[in-house]
Amino acid sequence: MDLTRMTAAELGAAIASGETSSVEVTQAHLDRIAAVDDRVHAFLHVDTDGALAAARGVDERRGDGETLGPLAGVPLALKDVIVTRGIPTTVGSRILEGWIPPYDATVTTKLREAGIVVLGKTNMDEFAMGSSTENSAYGPSHNPWDLDRVPGGSSGGSSAAVAAFSAPLGIGTDTGGSIRQPAAVTGIVGHKPTYGGVSRYGLVAFSSSLDQAGPFARTVLDAALLHEAMAGHDPMDSTSIDAPVPPVVAAARQGGTGDLTGLRVGVVRELSGQGYEPGVEAVTREALARLEKLGATVHEVSCPSFGYALPAYYLIAPSECSSNLARFDAVRYGLRVGDDGVRSLEEVMSLTREAGFGPEVKRRIMLGTYALSSGYYDAYYGQAQKVRTLISRDFAAAFETADVLVSPATPTVAFPIGERANDPLAMYAADLCTLPASLAGLPAISVPSGLSEGLPVGLQVMAPALADDRCYRVAAALEADRGHPLTEEAPAL
Amino acid sequence: MSEAAVGITRDEVAHLARLARLAVTDEELDVFAGQLDVILGAVARVQEVAAADIPPTSHAVPLTNVFRPDVNVPCLPRDEVLAAAPAAEDGRFRVPRILDEEA
Numbered sequence: 001m002d003l004t005r006m007t008a009a010e011l012g013a014a015i016a017s018g019e020t021s022s023v024e025v026t027q028a029h030l031d032r033i034a035a036v037d038d039r040v041h042a043f044l045h046v047d048t049d050g051a052l053a054a055a056r057g058v059d060e061r062r063g064d065g066e067t068l069g070p071l072a073g074v075p076l077a078l079k080d081v082i083v084t085r086g087i088p089t090t091v092g093s094r095i096l097e098g099w100i101p102p103y104d105a106t107v108t109t110k111l112r113e114a115g116i117v118v119l120g121k122t123n124m125d126e127f128a129m130g131s132s133t134e135n136s137a138y139g140p141s142h143n144p145w146d147l148d149r150v151p152g153g154s155s156g157g158s159s160a161a162v163a164a165f166s167a168p169l170g171i172g173t174d175t176g177g178s179i180r181q182p183a184a185v186t187g188i189v190g191h192k193p194t195y196g197g198v199s200r201y202g203l204v205a206f207s208s209s210l211d212q213a214g215p216f217a218r219t220v221l222d223a224a225l226l227h228e229a230m231a232g233h234d235p236m237d238s239t240s241i242d243a244p245v246p247p248v249v250a251a252a253r254q255g256g257t258g259d260l261t262g263l264r265v266g267v268v269r270e271l272s273g274q275g276y277e278p279g280v281e282a283v284t285r286e287a288l289a290r291l292e293k294l295g296a297t298v299h300e301v302s303c304p305s306f307g308y309a310l311p312a313y314y315l316i317a318p319s320e321c322s323s324n325l326a327r328f329d330a331v332r333y334g335l336r337v338g339d340d341g342v343r344s345l346e347e348v349m350s351l352t353r354e355a356g357f358g359p360e361v362k363r364r365i366m367l368g369t370y371a372l373s374s375g376y377y378d379a380y381y382g383q384a385q386k387v388r389t390l391i392s393r394d395f396a397a398a399f400e401t402a403d404v405l406v407s408p409a410t411p412t413v414a415f416p417i418g419e420r421a422n423d424p425l426a427m428y429a430a431d432l433c434t435l436p437a438s439l440a441g442l443p444a445i446s447v448p449s450g451l452s453e454g455l456p457v458g459l460q461v462m463a464p465a466l467a468d469d470r471c472y473r474v475a476a477a478l479e480a481d482r483g484h485p486l487t488e489e490a491p492a493l
Numbered sequence: 494m495s496e497a498a499v500g501i502t503r504d505e506v507a508h509l510a511r512l513a514r515l516a517v518t519d520e521e522l523d524v525f526a527g528q529l530d531v532i533l534g535a536v537a538r539v540q541e542v543a544a545a546d547i548p549p550t551s552h553a554v555p556l557t558n559v560f561r562p563d564v565n566v567p568c569l570p571r572d573e574v575l576a577a578a579p580a581a582e583d584g585r586f587r588v589p590r591i592l593d594e595e596a
Contacts, residue, residue, distance in 0.1 A: 102573040196554050209552050235561035241554060311536040322513060329514075331586055336579030345589040350516035359524075362517065366509040367529060370501070373512070383539040385549030390542065392550060424528055425535055441553025465554070 003028040007485075008074045008168040008222040015073035016062065022055035022073025026117050029075045033119065033166045036493045041141045042151075042161035044080050045088050046120035051075065054117045061115070070225050072115030076169040077161035080121040081128055082213065083202040084108050091204045092124040092136040092154075095356025096334045105202020106234045107171065107213055114229040119167055122157030126358045127325065128178055128206045130154050131430035134421050135360045142417070143186055145455055145490050149414040152182025152430075155216070159186040162216045163487055169226050170216035175207050176313050177409075177434025179214045180446035184409035184458025187448045187486040189223045189475060190216045192434075194465050195441030196241035199234035207320035208239070210438050218485045220447065220476040224252035227468070243466060246443075251469035255476025261295035263474070266402030270306040271433050271460075276411045279452030284408045287449040287459045287478060291406075294477050301402055303394035305387060309435040312387035314428055315371045316439070319381050322368030325361070328353060363424060392440045395464075404470050407433045409446035409458035433460055443468040447475035448486035456486055501530045 003011065003025050014020045030048055037043055058073040083089045083101040085108075090096045104112075111118060125135035133141040133156035143151040144164040151160035155172025159182035162170040172179040174192035183190025191214045198213045205211060215226035231245040267288060272281060288298050330336040330352035331345075338351035357365070371380035398405055411432050420426040437444040442465055446458035459478065463470040479485065506526045510517045517525065575581040580588075 099577055102569045102577060238559040238561075239552070239554065239556060305542065308539060308542055311538045314532065314536045315539060326514075330579060331588055332574075333577050334579065339580065339589050341589075343589060345591045346514065347516075348589040350511075350514045353514050354516040354518075357515070359521075362510075362515055362521070363525060363528060363532070365513045365515065366506065366525060367532060369509045369513045370505075370529070370533070373509075379540055380533075380536070382549060383542075384536075385551060386544075386547040387539050387542060388550040388553075389547050392553065424532060439553070 004032045004165040006168065007219050008071055008217060009225060011074045011168060012070045012072060015058070016068060018062070022058040022117060023052060025073060026051050026055040026075050026119070029119055029167055036164055036166060039142060039147055039493065040144055040160050040164045040166070041139060042077065042122055042157045042164060042166055043120045044090060044092070044123050044138055044157065047087050047118060050087065051117050051119050058115045058117070069114045069229065071169070071229055073117065074169060075117040075119045075167055076111065076171065077120065077122045077158050077167035078118050079124055079155050079158050079172050081124060081173050081204045082107050082171060083204065084118065084121065087121065089121065089204070090138070092126040092138065093356065093358070093361070094137045094335060095328050095352070099333055103202065106199035106236060107230050108202060110230050116169070116229065122161055122170065124157055125154035126361050127204070127321070128154040128173055128175055129321070129360050129364055131177070131181055131427055132420065133157060134417065135358055137358055140417055143414045144493055145187065146414065149416050150185070152185040152414065154178040156182045158216050159183055159188060159190065162186070162188050162218060163490065164493060168217065169222060171213060171230065172216055173203060173211055173213045174438065175210045175317060176438045177431040179216065180409045180434045180444060180458065180460055181430055183216055183446040185414035185456060187456030187490060188216055188218050189220050189445065189447055190214065191223055191227060191445040191468070191471060192437065192443060193227065193231060193468055194241065194443045196239050197245070197443070197468065198231045199237040199240050201234055201236040205324040207317040208324060209320060210317060218487045220472055220479050221249070221252045221256065224248040224472050241466070246466055246468040248469050248472045251473040252476045255473035256480050258294055258477050258480040260291060260474065260477050263296040264401065264403045265291055265296045265298045266301035266398050266405045267298060268306065268398070268405050268407045269300050269302045270304065271407035275429060275432060276408060277413065277452065280408050280410070280412060280457050283450040283452050283457040284459060288406070290478060290481050291474070294481060299401070301398040301405065303398055303436065305390035305394045306436045308387045309391055309439055310428065310432060312384040313431070313435045313439060315380050315384035316388065318364040318368035319371045320368070322365045322372065325365055328356065360424070388439045391436050395436070395440050395442060399464050404474055405462040407460050409433055409460040413452050413455035413457060437462045441465060443471055445471035445475050447478055449478065451489065501526060501533060
């Protein structure tokens with residue numbers, strides 16, 4: 001039995017029954033990382049000792065007769081944007097190289113409480129700005145389906161780790177698509193919860209009105225189990241929603257029966273056509289036919305403002321980032337450059353930020369500074385906020401006739417490393433399908449829908465706020481119809 | 494489609510970099526000026542749609558005055574926090590010269 005090929009639900013059950021131990025499961029995944037990660041580069045930091053200690057702790061609690069949660073003892077790959085006390089957190093940036101956080105994010109705390117074992121911290125585009133991990137200061141991650149291609153981004157380290165069987169579970173964060181897009185191009189499941197569903201306390205901020213952490217897994221049920229473990233109201237995050245966690249695990253089990261009778265599926269007309277690869281559109285059409293076969297009714301809906309999501313997002317997110325990243329001032333944490341006893345604080349700050357931030361981060365800080373500056377604010381940031389209102393209205397209208405909305409999760413399959421690295425606008429286009437749900441704060445999942453020329457394609461399923469369970473139900477039904485996780489079809493590494 | 498360049502100048506980019514406390518190089522200024530011009534040209538499309546009667550959305554989830562109980566808890570351990578700082582002295586953050594005077 002290869003423990004790395006099992007699902008998280010199976011591993012949790014096997015650990016609970018004593019069939020295997022968390023130490024054995026954790027060691028198997030550490031061995032897998034040692035065997036493949038020099039080629040995949042999913043991890044920035046592997047916490048071997050900490051992971052094995054956490055695993056031993058779970059095994060001891062089980063030995064003492066304690067009843068543990070469904071994921072107790074199961075290992076996980078954690079995106080390096082979530083702070084971990086005592087474990088380096090770099091956010092993929094030189095400016096935080098070597099930083100050891102003095103506190104845990106709420107997500108980190110919840111993982112520990114659930115007995116989930118953190119294997120290490122995963123690679124990402126610097127400050128979560130990017131769609132390929134090529135903006136990481138520590139080099140790109142590689143897509144396990146084709147090592148010359150990107151694993152998506154910004155959470156590409158976590159998606160690569162899960163697709164490479166280096167971890168059954170991963171955590172990413174999604175600001176404009178950074179969970180759904182990497183999930184789609186690596187053939188795994190990734191869900192962006194309703195904004196406010198998962199605490200942002202200890203998530204290094206990029207764009208505060210959009211950032212949201214969520215689960216990666218190879219199966220829909222595993223993603224739902226992790227969602228339930230990490231979600232919930234947190235008084236430490238004032239934007240956290242004070243409402244029960246949507247019944248995502250029950251929905252995944254229900255969807256797993258493959259029955260979608262009565263479900264109304266709206267296909268967003270504006271998320272197709274120009275810019276979308278024919279192979280992606282063909283796989284998407286086939287997925288829609290399967291939804292109908294499973295009992296759903298499928299009709300087209302129009303969301304005319306979605307065409308403005310990309311320009312609105314690339315004003316709102318840079319504006320918020322230019323403000324958020326002001327905290328990197330060379331005083332309280334991270335890098336300090338040029339402090340010779342003569343230079344002023346302001347000079348040291350400017351030299352440090354120049355040395356510590358990569359080109360994409362600098363571009364977005366300056367773009368945001370421009371959009372927020374006097375004289376340009378109304379024309380750029382103000383207009384983008386109005387577009388955000390229009391997009392929410394489009395969603396509300398569409399949900400009057402549909403229970404869920406669907407689209408491809410990405411316009412193309414994974415692109416080759418280097419192809420878009422010097423063309424910011426081409427890179428931004430990778431988020432074309434995922435941005436509307438981000439701007440409206442809605443839940444959206446990417447579930448594998450098939451292969452185009454041997455590379456994974458994802459279907460995005462969007463739902464109204466706090467109806468995350470609908471995403472899981474539809475995703476689980478599609479997965480059940482396939483009969484096995486798409487990663488079973490991936491070439492061996 | 495107004496993907497035309499907005500005409501941001503190298504001097505304007507230099508000004509933005511100063512505002513953002515980024516000591517960018519001359520080479521970077523050339524590259525960023527070109528790229529920001531193209532990006533701003535693309536995102537300026539937001540000006541096509543939104544009319545005056547549309548309210549702005551700053552946050553997707555409506556929230557006002559979120560409070561939590563004011564509970565006393567220990568602050569972060571000082572030594573651990575200062576250990577993560579670039580420079581510390583006498584139990585405090587040590588900062589470069591702030592006032593415009595001789596060091």
